[in-house]
Amino acid sequence: MANSVAEQAAGPGEVSSSKGGARLRLPVTRGWRLTDAPAAWLLITPVIVLFGISVVYPLFDTIRISFFDIKGLAPAKWVGLGNYVTLFGDATFRNTLLTTLIFTVGTTVISVSLGWALAMLCAFAPAQTTPFRGMMFVTFGISEAVSGYMWLNILRPDKAGLLNAVIGIFVPGYAHSWLGDPNTALWALIFVASWSGVGLPLMLCFAAVQSIPRTVLEAAYMDGAKPFSIMRHIMMPLSLPGVRVAVFINLLGALRAFDIIYVMTGGGPVRATETVGYFMYRESMTQFKLGYGAAATVVLLVAVLVISIPAIIQRTAGAK
Amino acid sequence: MFNRTMRRRTVLAGAMFAALASASPMVLAQGLSGELVILQWQTGTDGQMWKEVEAKFTELNPGVTIREFPPAGTQGDARGGIRTAVLGGEVVDIIINTWPAFRAELVNSGILRPVDDQWKSFGWDSKLSQAWRDLGSIDGTTYGVTYTYGDRSAIWYKTSQLEKAGITPPATWDEFLASFDKLKAAGYPAPVVIPAKYWAHTEWFETLLLRTAGVDFAAELAAHKVPWTDPKVKVALMKYAEMLKAGCCAEPATMLAIEQPYPTLYTSEDSSYLLFGMWTNSALKNDLGLKEGVDYSIFQFPSLGAGFDDTASVDAKELNLTTNGANPAAADAFADFIIGADAANIMAKYGYASPSTAADNSLLGSVQQIATAAVAKAKVQFVLGDLLPGDLVDEYRVQLQKFLQDPSEATVDTVLAAIEAKAATAY
Structure with a gap:
């Protein structure tokens, strides 16, 4: 048997x-053992099929389409790298690259720094701050579209906007169009995206702090270290693995940001908040220049890979 | 005997068939059956109106069932969803369309069938004038059956605000500009609301272009037979600048953040005038519960005295019939029905005008009657933004946003040069 x-x-x-x-x-x-094969294939085949249909095929098809000029319902024309050449010569696209960079770095720096700082503070009273951490994490679970609509009302251009109303307490009659002013629209979006994203870094950094052996902290106390020194010289360095994961996840999320921009600004005003993700949508879905939009998608994919691969290699090496 | 009887029966049957075949399509439509698929992208009150129109059609043609195919992602602009549906192999009999440039795209892709034969057999000439037929035609072939239209040169206002300011609807440009100070004094700090987040800021330019350069020039500009740097285009923008400099509006940043004008105009007390589509009528009546002609009204764009005050910008919706639809007979009958009295009466109830002579305009509300009368005596031009290629219209809207930020002559030159640069590659 x-x-x-x-x-x-x-x-x-x-x-x-x-x-x-x-x-x-x-x-x-x-x-590999021959006798393992049937069971192994049986278990992984559904995953491979689903992955192939939902990820691999669309990915390769997008790359294929990026080599064609497709405008509206007109027949596709092979243009080779033409879309890429046009893309990098397109001042609008170059502007979206810069906007994407500012948005990505801005949201990552703010949400991770804030999350990390809050995690440090929470670590001094873990039990008492549980409800607070829970509430902060909820923001991460709210859909970007929902939070976008919520913030649209907070940032309304008239005095009825919550932010303007609060500022109005100190500066009577104050009204600023945060999302209509090209100088503030991107920063308003960065703030909203950071608000949405702060929960995850908080939890990751908090978990990293909690994994620091108690003996290390107790030894520091015994040696007479003050709370701030403990935080600076022990908790912060030892929670860096959590920070790295948070940075990685936030970078990828910010690079691909779309929902919040679509809901709040539509890429405006005067394209001031148009990121590569939104540019890709506009070209593909409203202009229906599928080939051109696909080329922008591939550029975004390359950017994501450039960030992901070193992080994955590092994580894999760490696991070994 | 038998042969003679048979021959007589054959002749009788043939005669009956010939009589049926020569009968009007209206008679043949009585026997319509099967499913009629309509690519329908309107939502809210407009969608509800359309359901009522369809229900009336199926009531008159009990053998026909209607299935609406709603394209994905219709918020804002339905064209992307329609293209996706068509490329995805969705078979529909009728497409509702409001963009002439998009109709050309559908025709070039072989998706639409001409309706010249139906025009003749159904006698649509008796319902739609040649001007409406021309609007739905490309190079002399008719593809669109226009069933509703709107006056895009009508300025909406809230009656109580003008009364409070002690003014009547201005008839001339100077009166219009002078009314700003009176409205401000009455407590309305931004007399004109311009929702410039996406496209509505272009409305003012488009009517000003018609009023300063005429419909023929506007048509040539739409086809890029004249450049955007033409001095006539600059004159129109400078008139727009005149209005902005006269203190018509809120800060540019506020205009650039406004997408939806109705709450701003009708639930706040900041603004009075709005230049927007005639669907405003439906939104105000049905969504906000305001009384047409009592709570709000319209006046036609004030005269500029530049020789083109008899012009108006219009939009329209039409039915396009497809080449691959499974039920062309029902599609033809629906196109006939939509310009008939039954459909026009339903649309009138919702605040929409029909171009059909079968429509009873007395059913229209007072506001819609003002608009209908104005369009009837005007030289009309379709909304410019809907005639431009997709690439160009995007640039056009963004550049006019820049103009709003700084309506100086230098900016006007820069803006028009940028639009022209895009136009050079867009056709």
């Missing part, structure tokens, strides 16, 4: 008899 999958996976002698009362030892991987 064939051995069980667990026995096969573990190899001879790896699984002790339950009658013997011995502890179940973890199987040791010793390379």
Whole structure:
């Protein structure tokens, strides 16, 4: 009779008899075994198929489309790298690259710094700050479109806007169009996106701080270190792995930002908040220049990969 | 005997068939059946109106069922969703369209069938004038059956505000500019609301262009037969600048943040005048519950005295019939129905005008009657933004946003040069 999958996976002698009362030892991987194949394929095939349909095929098709000139319903024309050449010669696209850079760096710096700082403070009273941390994390769970509509009202250009009303307490009659002024629109968006994104860095950094061995902190106390010194010299350096993950996740999220821009500014005013993600949407879906939009998508994909690959390599190396 | 009877029956049957075949399509429409698929992208009150129109059609043609196909992502501009649906292989009989440039795109892709034969057989000449037929035509072939239109040169106002300011609707440009101070004194700090977040700021320029350069020039500009740097275009923008400098509006940043004008205009007390589409009528009546002609009204764009005061900008919606629709007979009958009295009466109830002579204009509200009368005696030109290629219209709107920020002569030159540069590659 064939051995069980667990026995096969573990190899001879790896699984002790339950009658013997011995502890179940973890199987040791010793390379590919022919007898594992059917079960393994059975388990991973659905994932591969789904991944292929929803990720790999659209990805390669987008790359393929980026080599064609497709305008509206007109037949596609092969243009090779023409769309890419046009793209980098397009002043509007170059402007979106800069806007994307400012938006990405801005939201990442603000949300991670704030999340990290709050995590440090919460670490001094973990139990008492649980409701606060919970509330902060909720913002991360709110859809960007929903928070965008909420902030649209807060940032209304008239005196009825909450922000203007609050400022109006100190400066009577104050009214500023935060989203209509090209000088403030992008920063308003960065602030809103950071507000939405601060919950995750807070939780990641807090978890990193919590994983610092108590003995290290106790030793510091015993040596007479003050809370600020403990935070600066122990908690902050030892929570850096959490910060790195938070930076990585925030960077990717900010690079791909679309919903909040679509809802709040539509890329305006005067294209002041048009990121690559929004440019891609405008070209593809409103202008219906699918090839050109696909080329912008590929550029964005490359930017995401440039950030992701070193981070993944680093994480993988860390795991080993 | 048998042969003779058979021959007689054959002749009779043939005669009956010939009589049926020569009967009017209206008679044949009685026997319509099957599913009629309409690519319908209107939502809210307009969508509700359309449901009522469809229900009336199916009541008159009980053998027909109507299925609406709503394209994805219709918020704002439905063209992307329509293109996706068509490219995705969706088979529809009718497409509702409001963009002439998009109609050309559909025709070039072989999606639309001409309706010249139907025009003749249904006798649409008796319902729609040649001008409406021309509006739905490309190079002499008719593809669109216009079923509603709107006056885009009508300025909306709230009656109580003008009364409070002690003014009547201004008839001339100078009176219009002079009314700003009176409205401000009456407590309305920004007499004109310009929702400039996306496109509505171009409305003022478009009517000013018609009033300073005429419909023929505007048509040539739309086709890029004249450049955007033409002095006549600059004159129109400078008139726009005159209005901005006369203190018509809120700060540019406020205009650039406004997308939806109705709450701003009708629930706040800041502004009085709005230049927007005739769907405003439906929104104010049906969504905000205001009384047409009592709470709000319109006046036609004030005269400039430049020789083109008999012009107006219009928009329209039309039906396009597809080449691959599964039920062309029902589609033809629906196109006939939409310009008939039944459909026109339903649209009138919602505040929309029909170009059909079958429509009873006395059913229209007072505001819509003002607009209808104004368009009837005007030389009209379709909304410029809807005639421009997609690439160009985007640049045109953004450049006019820049103009709003600084309406100086230098900016006007820069803005027009930028639009012209885009136009050079967009056609």
